Amino acid sequence: MFSMIKKPAARGIAVSACAALLLSGCGGVVKEDGKKADPAADLPDAEIVSPIAGMECKTDAEPTGDPIVVGGSLSLTGPLAPTATLHKAVGDLVVEWVNDCGGIDGRPLEWKVLDDQGAPATVTSNYERLIGDKVDFVMGPYGGAAALAGAGPVTRAGYAYPTATNGAPDKLIGENHFPSWHIGGGVEDPTKMFAAQAQTFVDAVKSGANPPKSVFYATSKFPTTLSYTASTKPALEDAGAKTVGDVEYDLGTTDFSSIAIRIQNADPDLVYVGGLGADITNLYQAFDAIGYTPKGIYVALPAPAAVQGLGDKADGLLLSSIYENHPPLGDTDVAKYFAKSYSEIAGKEKLFPLVETQAAAGFSAWQILLTGINEAGVDNKAVIDWLNGHDVETLVGTANFDGFNNYGSDFTRVAQIQDGKRVLVWPEDVAGAEIDEKP
Amino acid sequence: MNARIDRALAGNVGGIVGCAVLAIALVPTLGSDYVVAFGFQFVTWIALALSWSLFSGNSGYASFGHGVFFGVGTYATAAMLRHTDVPFVVVLVVAGVSAAVLAVIVGLAVFSSPRFAGDLFGLITLAMAFIVITVVSNLAFLDGGTGVFVREQAVGSWIGSSTGNLFIVGTLIAAGTALVALAASVSRWGAALRSIRDDEGVAESLGVPTYRYKVLTFAVSAGLAGLAGAPQAIFLGYVEVGAVFTLNIPLLVIMMTILGGITRWWGPLVGAASVVVVRELLLDIGSPELSQIILGAVFVLVIALLPHGISGSLPRSLTRRKAPATEGAHR
Amino acid sequence: MSVSSMALAQTLLNGALLGCLFGSIALGLSVKWGHLGVADFFHLSLTLLGAYVTYSLVSEQLWDPFLTLVVTVPAFFLIGVGVQWIFLALKAEAFTALLITFALFMVTESAVSMIWSPDLLNLRPMLADSFTTSLRLPEPLPQLAVQPVDLLALVCAVVMVGVSAFALGRTRSGRAVQAMRQDSEIAQTLGVRVVPLTLAVSGLAASTAAVAGMVVALRMPLSPSLPLQWIGAVVVATMLGGLGRPVGALVAAIVVMMIQNAWSLWFPPQWSPAVAFGVLFLFLAGGPAIRFVRESMTARRLA
């Protein structure tokens, strides 16, 4: 019969364990100030305005007639759900906003979302279904694989295909594709798709007082992050930053302790984390475990809640971003109203309440689509033609659809957490503060 | 009696071929793009459920690795299209064979010891899934982590030109799988597998070469899943480890088979059809989480209320009505 | 000590402590699988549920995390009893039970996502600094650091595993459970009341998920799909440790995580997910070899 522990030993362990539990219990585990501060608490109130340029907001007019239906597929369950839920919330918000403003040409806007559970095959059939149901327009899904999976039916049916964030960029979708932030935009040469993004980052770190001389790269096995690192590494090396370590890790890794130890041993000026989602939280957990504080750290695509959750530790953290809620981009009436109403809907959906990259890109994609409809009418071909010939003012800047694959110029920017706030630090025309690099 | 069996068999074969021909003739020409795309998914799931059941349903060795074989087929196709110019038929064969070879390797090892039956077999196939995922995401030849674009590799070829053509290939694969499943149900092969499920020791003592049957059937089952994975690569246009190798696939396939029942060869077919349609209908209720919960709850209820699945419960009454005739035929 | 051997020591220490957490999760699975014959994947979901409930009670009601156990442990006991009761009522075979637990796994993920949102939740910022700051080990190893939460994981794992092993090996009920595992009919004729005992074991196993869930909530950011990332380590630990053997599960979890961490330190970390399963395969392949050696050694001794 099986028994590994002799009686007295078991008792001894039990007693000391209970003691340890009691001790740690008495020490107080939860902070006395309790609940976390709401980052959206000090948002100013804002007046409703038209969400797009060239449209008037008639708050007193009820929209009537047949609704203009926009269909979309999002990964509302499964691993991509956190971000997809956010895009769903943005869509809901925009629809309500437009209808509060009297609709488009007096017609109400409606939006119909199907869940694809993160399976690209389902994305394809969802768009086929929406098109079969004769939706008037479509909104792109979230994520590179999904965007490409949806592109087939959407393009075949001749629909305009606005997308928010899309990380599989070096292949064609077509002239009907209107990305608000196509990661890797801004180049003519498709082999250097991520060069603009890398250059922005290098310029950002060079603008500070102490550009890094040594960099450690840790990259998640995920298409976008791998491409990011692959382009940033040579750019940083050209700028004089020596590579002192380069590891890749499996997508979804939660235990970073060995990587943290490798970083500790290399002790670089900058830790470049090609990570996404909660990677940064787990990495900091591993840093905490060994009592290490990185000199400087950058993370590619962190979940906003993950960064927020780091608390004070996140101070000085650099991240890629296209938008943060501060002047000059955040100073417009549209931005203010969006920020206010987004914080409300995000609170309801238990999402991170501030507008940042994803929400801003999502909203901008809607702005692109709505501007097209407003200018060219309820007709996909006309919308496609109009958008291909004009620039669109969006929350994140002026979007244009020319160059390789309609990608337009690159919106990738660099943000930093300063005094607990997310602030763009590069490029200068949108920056809210200067980059702060510790010596 | 023999004539009766033969007639029933001919009827089944005719039914499968007829349905496939009808589907191929009608769906791509008459159906909307949505119907064709949905139809393609539909036949793919049918092929997956039937091929899973071919081995796991018949032999009782429940594999959680079916998604891997499907994914291996998808990735083999992506790699072939990227690195070679061979016709799609060859690609198809390579996809099927790659999955089958993987199954042979795993099968030769796993079935060599009676310890790896039951739960352990399931978990070893699950472990195989994790290892294959790691390998694919780290070999640049297959993927390397950045995903593989298939759409433009297939542009200009017959297979890449329309979803209708994918549907035709998918339907042929599903029909082929159904014929294999039917063949297994009426032949020595199926008898051998089912004797393994009932009592492997007895099967051996009756002269059934259980090891050979298990390895070969596992390979055939995997090969069929690999075949089903080939058109999927083109359908997706862009394949990515995270999206191709999801645990959802084996789970759904098992669910379909259990739901449909394994006592009839067409049970998994019914199960696949019901699950696919129910999932599609649940898209309309507007709460994706709720639809997942409903799906899970329905599954639990089915296990509780219909332990033999739909096929095992519904037509039993039909059989019973026919029973006297059968008895008569015996005497 | 050189830097690199220090680094190795640290990474092994971290691996061992994380192994304690996975061992606590594997404990319940091992007991249910080994003694009740149910490979219960729902146990992982329960752990997640425990973590989320802890999160809510701590972050919204400002409860002490340990106080949450007063609620979660009995609640989970009832859930464990309930699930097992369903299996008994259905006379579910092992495979059917496995499928049901998978369905529940799916349902829980969606339910958690519905109730708590699919976004990340992190309790850490709400924890006192004394609890999140890592401690240096006393001399002679001051370079090594541990986190208080990892020590908590260690204590919880040791207590739960120790109590389980003691209860299984040394108490009357424990022996009855073991007898039941051998042959439930014979056990029944020997006066073991199989049904209540089965329900109780299931309930207790589920209770351990409440404790493990509390540690999870304190240790890592929560997301509904987290259990999928545990399956590998937990299942491997359960199988390596020997089904139904609490100490085995804990030791195996610790060893596997140590190996995985050491691998990630020396070799490309992107291969580390395959390491745990590689270890499992080696062990399974080595099993017959070990048995052969043992048998021939006994033979020699007997001869």
Add this chain to the structure above:
Amino acid sequence: MSLLRCTGVTKRFGGVTALAEVDLEVNEGEIVGLVGPNGSGKTTLLSTIAGSLPVSAGTIEFAGRDITRSTPHHRAHAGISRTFQVPRPLPSFSVEENVATGCMFGRDSMGRTAALAKARTVLELVGLGEHAGSEVGKLTLHERKFLEIARAIALDPQLILLDEVLGGLNPSEAALGMELIASLRTRGMSVIYIEHNVRAVSTLADRMYVLNQGRNLAHGLPADVLDDPRVVEAYLGGPTDA
């Protein structure tokens, strides 16, 4: 002529030795009885001959070939078939399908239809003809025991291993069974026959082997073996009244 020869067969389970250097020989056309107290290793020996348990040491020859390392199905093809002490019908097969499986995969493999036809003649032979199409769950214990025999016969074996096929039957059923076993010889089969009921064995068997604690205790003609004082002592624990 010797059909089966076991030499020094030893089987250990971990540290427990279930069989220690057991020798056994069966000639063609012979019915050999194998008896011994509970736990003496009879069924274990049967399993090593059928191949479901690998031996730890020793050799097993069948029809002149060494089959020590052969798999059970190889031995079934070579001409050894067995029954199980506790009947193990294949539950999802009908009675005739159970038997047909043996025909299909036995020595002359045949197709389904031929196998079903043959199965019905075998079932007639053992008196289960009218149950051919029934589910096995509906059979009584004695019918299951006869189904075990039918299934073993269906393989057309040269050697058939019968493990307590008459245990638990009432006298008239047992008499039928003994008749059936005796008829196997006329069908060209040799038999190893394990039975707890020594009388049944001694009336049927040409020769008998006695095992005790996994070792050969005695063998020879039934009458001699039953008179052997060691057998009386070890097996019966006193003078036999059988």
